Amino acid sequence: MEIRKISSARNDRVKHWRKLSTRKGRDEYGSLLIEGIHLLEEAVRAGWSVRSVIIPEEGTEILNRLPKLEGVPVYSLLDSTFRQVVETQAPQGVAAEVGMALERGPFQxxxxxxxxxxxxxxxxxxxxxxxxxxxxxxxxxxxxxxxxxxxxxxxxxxxxxxxxxxxxxxxxxxxxxxxxxxxxxxxxxxxxxxxxxxxxxxxxxxxxxxxxxxxxxxxxxxxxxxxxxxxxxxxxxxxxxxxxxxxxxxxxxxxxxxxxxxx
Incomplete structure (x- = not known):
């Protein structure tokens, strides 16, 4: 699994992930940011589209505990930048961008x-x-x-x-x-x-x-x-x-x- 390192908090992807903390940003990109292994496993099990995985640079070992995600890019951030991206004060070592899945077809x-x-x-x-x-x-x-x-x-x-x-x-x-x-x-x-x-x-x-x-x-x-x-x-x-x-x-x-x- 290739890990792509991002060393700057001003990187465009970092700015993109930060926007997902707002409803405007989520609606604009059609995605949201989730945190933790449990939520990532639940999203994958439910068939939601995972667009990227984000980890802190000191936490690469967590990748061994994640579900298999073929073709999904993994980004490593400086610990300080990772904490700026996630919402919780005690980050769980992994976050992921997933596509939103509101029901849009006819009601059955x-x-x-x-x-x-x-x-x-x-x-x-x-x-x-x-x-x-x-x-x-x-x-x-x-x-x-x-x-x-x-x-x-x-x-x-x-x-x-x-x-x-x-x-x-x-x-x-x-x-x-x-x-x-x-x-x-x-x-x-x-x-x-x-x-x-x-x-x-x-x-x-x-x-x-x-x-x-x-x-x-x-x-x-x-x-x-x-x-x-x-x-x-x-x-x-x-x-x-x-x-x-x-x-x-x-x-x-x-x-x-x-x-x-x-x-």
């Missing part, structure tokens, strides 16, 4: 009877946790409405812990996407503390889309009005709301429970 409803709709989720940690929980619960299709944080934000990527690479993510206009799902036979379920029906007493249909809203404001009124119905999560304790990633887990695993209990 037969591939998944469950869809998760997110309206303006802003915290990267919340989105990452939601993606991981959704995958664990068997929900592969996650649609991101306007105002939702970039799914390729480094904090989202890290907190999703590999689930990002196996999730079919779409950026959509929920005002159009929800009626389209309803035409395909999906029942769209929102959440509200004022809903009459308890989430645990609701009989979820086979083809369902769960709608979750912003951390502070909840589901916007315009989007919420499009839902077929709302459910509430009982909260006997003295709290007003739950973290949206916790809400996602409660809702999605009730779907799992009902599926397993059905004949």
């Amino acid at each position: 409803p037969e591939a998944n009877n469950r869809v998760l709709l997110l309206d303006a989720i802003q915290d990267p940690g919340n989105l990452g946790a939601i993606l991981r929980t959704a995958e664990a619960a068997g929900v592969r299709d996650v649609w991101l409405g306007s105002g939702t944080v970039d799914p390729y934000n480094p904090k989202v990527v890290r907190s999703a812990m590999g689930s990002l690479f196996r999730t079919r993510i779409r950026r959509v206009d929920l005002k159009k996407a929800i009626p389209d799902l309803q035409e395909l036979g999906y029942t769209v379920i929102g959440t509200s503390p004022r809903a009459n029906k308890s989430h645990f007493a609701f009989d979820y249909p086979d083809r369902v889309a769960i709608l979750l809203g912003n951390e502070g404001k909840g589901i916007s009124p315009v989007i919420g009005a499009l839902a077929d119905t709302n459910v509430r999560i009982p909260m006997p304790g003295e709290v007003e709301s739950l973290n949206v990633s916790v809400t996602a887990g409660i809702l999605l695993y009730e779907l799992v429970r009902q599926s397993e209990d059905s004949p």
Whole structure:
């Protein structure tokens, strides 16, 4: 494996990788930077395109622990430059540029009877946790409405812990996407503390889309009005709301429970 050394922090490739820390840069180049062996292995296993591998000059031994990457260039940077490229304060000794893989083709409803709709989720940690929980619960299709944080934000990527690479993510206009799902036979379920029906007493249909809203404001009124119905999560304790990633887990695993209990 040939290692290409870069000795200057002003090198064009270094400038390119730094741009990937911003949404503008990721959208411009259609790629993102990931860190660590685990995420690189997950990306390769999921079939994502690896464009380059980046290591610090003192860390070439890590190459023996990486998955086989035929034809992928490896770049060695000065340790100080490597730390400028990566996001974490404790770099894991390897980073990689991979091509982004948003779903762009027509939606295939037969591939998944469950869809998760997110309206303006802003915290990267919340989105990452939601993606991981959704995958664990068997929900592969996650649609991101306007105002939702970039799914390729480094904090989202890290907190999703590999689930990002196996999730079919779409950026959509929920005002159009929800009626389209309803035409395909999906029942769209929102959440509200004022809903009459308890989430645990609701009989979820086979083809369902769960709608979750912003951390502070909840589901916007315009989007919420499009839902077929709302459910509430009982909260006997003295709290007003739950973290949206916790809400996602409660809702999605009730779907799992009902599926397993059905004949």
